[in-house]
Amino acid sequence: MSRAPQKRRLETRAKLLSVAEHIIDTEGCAALRMEEVAAKAGVAKGTLFSHFGDKEGLLAVIFGARVMGYLDQMEAMPDPDTPDEIASRLAPLLDFVAQDRMIFELLLRYSGTTSENVDEVITQGFIRQVTLCAGWITGMQQRGRIRDDQDPVLLAEGVQAFLTHVLAIGFCQEHAQMIPPAEAMLPYLRGWLDIR
Amino acid sequence: MSRAPQKRRLETRAKLLSVAEHIIDTEGCAALRMEEVAAKAGVAKGTLFSHFGDKEGLLAVIFGARVMGYLDQMEAMPDPDTPDEIASRLAPLLDFVAQDRMIFELLLRYSGTTSENVDEVITQGFIRQVTLCAGWITGMQQRGRIRDDQDPVLLAEGVQAFLTHVLAIGFCQEHAQMIPPAEAMLPYLRGWLDIR
DNA sequence: GACAAATATTGACCACGGTCAATTTTAAAG
DNA sequence: CTTTAAAATTGACCGTGGTCAATATTTGTC
Secondary structure, rough: OOOOOHHHHHHHHHHHHHHHHHOOOOOOHHOOHHHHHHHHOOOOOHHHHHHHHHHHHHHHHHHHHHHHHHHHHHHOOOOOOOOHHHHHHHHHHHHHOOOHHHHHHHHHHHOOOOOOOEEEEEEEEHHHHHHHHHHHHHHHHOOOOOOOOOOHHHHHHHHHHHHHHHHHHHOOOOOOOOOHHHHHHHHHHHHOOOOO | OOOOOHHHHHHHHHHHHHHHHHHHHHHHHHHHHHHHHHHHHHOOOHHHHHHHHHHHHHHHHHHHHHHHHHHHHHOOOOOOOHHHHHHHHHHHHHHHHHOOOHHHHHHHHOOOOOOOOOOOOHHHHHHHHHHHHHHHHHHHHOOOOOOOOOHHHHHHHHHHHHHHHHHHHHHHHHOOOOOOOOHHHHHHHHHOOOOO
């Protein structure tokens, strides 16, 4: 049985997070240097790693929290009633992930966890998202707005698959005119969910 | 206008590739050290990087070639006639990618390139795969075996999305009983392609 | 063969993520 | 207040990917 963290540790952690977030917001994710975070927070590098394990762990905490914010937003909106409305509900989260390849890759690395490791913020986020989407789909099925021949959870996971797909595509043609991911999802969502 | 590479350079490249492949095949992708490759090939580290740009470039050449091999295999088989047969045609390629997360992430990084950068082997591979799959789908539509209300290319890209999805899921629950990716794809393929 | 220009290779050097034995700080117990 | 064990922090150190000015080799030309 381990004790609760001491006050000093919580302060250190908060300071590290705020420094890291500031760097990310001003210089972007790619410019984040672990040594710089520690230095600007006034602690040794080893302390930083003892708090978050590795760089990915630090990013996971930060982006996990932001994803949770988008999920709060999504839950606050009225339930969608069509595939197109699903896309519009997902749009803010998609735009957030699309802004930086590193965010996408990080989230993808956790995208399959359906249980266990629930301590990870990102895992919780994914479970929440699929649950939320499956709920939308159940409602739409009951209202007769979309196909009802498939399990809502399967359909929700399919939505997740298309989401990943359009983001991956988007990063590859980065240079060219990148249409917003929510828009790119539309044909897939319609083909996947519409009644035929 | 640049000249053709000199004979010495081609020999060096071949030697580097064979050393790298040997390490990957015996010790796995994660154990590959660029310095070791150069040393075992009897050249300096700088030479290795001048040939492949970076580690990812080296891996791209090696895995790109292997993916091409699987595509040759797939093209040699008779065209599939059902979603389940699509899954079985994809199975060898899926199992190959599923064996190592690094391969998956590398391929995903190029998965969206639909034109340009055609010099990249992996890009060519993806174009080939989507083209091949779209061809299968067109045939199946004409034979009335699957839905024909959507563009074959869109359907093929959807197949690609599910492919990525089940692989990503698989890597997250690595430890547990991982069902073969081709099998995991079945419910998605049926829901995506079947006539209803 | 001698020369020059393009090509190929070298290896010392750097950046950055990550480790861990040693040290300092905290807080509970007497 | 002391003692002491756990918790927290430190910073020198390491491994590995990647760079680049200097050097060596090849090739074309006279």
